[in-house]
Amino acid sequence: MSQQLTLSPAKSVHPLAERRAAVRFQCSNGASCSSLAPFERLTGRARDISKTGIALILGTSVRDGTQLVIDLKTKNPGICLTLLARVVHSTPADEGSWVIGCEFITTPTEEQIMALL
Numbered sequence: 631m632s633q634q635l636t637l638s639p640a641k642s643v644h645p646l647a648e649r650r651a652a653v654r655f656q657c658s659n660g661a662s663c664s665s666l667a668p669f670e671r672l673t674g675r676a677r678d679i680s681k682t683g684i685a686l687i688l689g690t691s692v693r694d695g696t697q698l699v700i701d702l703k704t705k706n707p708g709i710c711l712t713l714l715a716r717v718v719h720s721t722p723a724d725e726g727s728w729v730i731g732c733e734f735i736t737t738p739t740e741e742q743i744m745a746l747l
Contacts, residue, residue: 657746660703661686665696676702677729679743684715686730691720698732704745711742 662673663686674688684700692698696717701710715732723729 661700663688663698663700665692665698674727676746679738679746681734681737681740681743683718683731683733684713686732687723688728688730689726691722691728692717692730694718694720697735700732702746705747706745709745711738711745713738 656678657676660673661676662671664671672688672690672692674686677685677687679685686700694717698715698717700713700715702713704711714735716735717730717732719729719731721729721731
């Protein structure tokens with residue numbers, strides 16, 4: 631039986647965030663990702679996640695349209711969630727980091743999202 635997400639949404643720092651189609655939940659899980667071609671492994675963390683996308687904090691920008699294989703650490707030690715996503719924006723952030731906004735190609739289930747929170 632499917633369990634409903636009943637967590638509080640992330641507080642928006644973006645003025646247009648309330649127009650999003652899906653509620654985003656704050657998370658700070660470790661994350662690594664790689665592009666499909668050319669292969670390059672990047673490490674960082676997740677900032678927030680929803681059923682439709684994820685924001686990653688990385689040390690470099692990633693070109694819009696790039697497909698990424700994203701590995702996220704779950705609450706369960708030793709278990710990662712792997713999702714396929716497409717970059718929709720790279721925005722400069724604090725101290726040389728970048729916010730990489732992605733839309734999911736493989737949609738996570740509610741249970742998978744809960745395992746990250």
